[in-house]
Amino acid sequence: MMGLAEQTCVPCRGGVPPLESDKIAELLPQLTGWQAVDNHHLRKEYRFKNFVKALDFVNRVGALAEEQKHHPDVRLSYGEVVLEILTHKIDGLTESDFIFAAKCDALPRDEGARL
Template sequence: MSAIPLTPDQLAALPQQLPSWEILNGKLRRELRFADFVEAFGFMSQVALVAEALGHHPEWSNVWNRVVIELITHDTGCLSDLDLRLARRIDQLAAHRVA
């Protein structure tokens, strides 16, 4: 799937479209907390399936109940429509799981 870099207007709209995310060092970043490790890992498993289906994979880390996700499109070297799509899907999953 070919990625389309976000325009300056699209980048400016991100805080309104994705209020749970921040732009840090050119990447979309979100930190989530769960009840425990099992819930955090279960969430990561769900995201992994979505990411694989999109062919776009996050940079992320997990420590006990905390998951940190960073998105950037390495092929373009910037944020793209793929990052926006994956962030929206992550938000949908998180709405049902976040402690």
């Protein structure tokens, strides 16, 4: 079975229900350091040595988002990036959100990054 990071995000056409809490509980342990906030969205904080390293990571996430056609909410501050991921079209979580989170964790980071 392929890991989440090796899978491809599938665009949501809408009209599908968000994942149920049991499916979220099954997928969440496959991610490191992510939280399922109110079973509505995924959230993770990444820490970096400085603003430039954090910005570099945001740019990598942006390129990944365009490639996967799945776009997170991003907050950038000095030495910190916060990602929140959900499928906006259904205002909840789909399996693609977990795939995208795993792909973000697989992005190269400078040695100063902490998960």
